[in-house]
Amino acid sequence: xxxxxxxxxxxxxxxxxxxxxxxxxxxxxxxxxxxxxxxxxxxxxxxxxxxxxxxxxxxxxxxxxxxxxxxxxxxxxxxxxxx
Numbered sequence: 506x507x508x509x510x511x512x513x514x515x516x517x518x519x520x521x522x523x524x525x526x527x528x529x530x531x532x533x534x535x536x537x538x539x540x541x542x543x544x545x546x547x548x549x550x551x552x553x554x555x556x557x558x559x560x561x562x563x564x565x566x567x568x569x570x571x572x573x574x575x576x577x578x579x580x581x582x583x584x585x586x587x588x
Contacts, residue, residue, distance in 0.1 A: 521567055528560035 535553035537543045565571065 518567075521564065524560055524564050524567065528557060528564060531556040531560060 531553050534543075535550065535557050538545060538550045538553055543549075
């Protein structure tokens with residue numbers, strides 16, 4: 506008897522592929538805004554960050570895995586308290 510009641514699909518589900526593509530698009534948009542490559546607008550930055558985080562969470566739920574959710578700004582922010 507197998508450990509898992511249902512096997513993992515061999516190919517990704519089309520909706521997972523679409524969500525991943527959309528999440529990557531918003532992540533690139535957020536990165537470009539955070540790095541100053543596009544005209545910086547706080548509303549656009551917030552929209553990109555929110556879309557990226559929501560899509561990351563949705564993927565984690567669909568794929569039934571834990572999500573480590575953070576924005577691109579979290580990766581580029583200086584670490585305080587390190588000397």
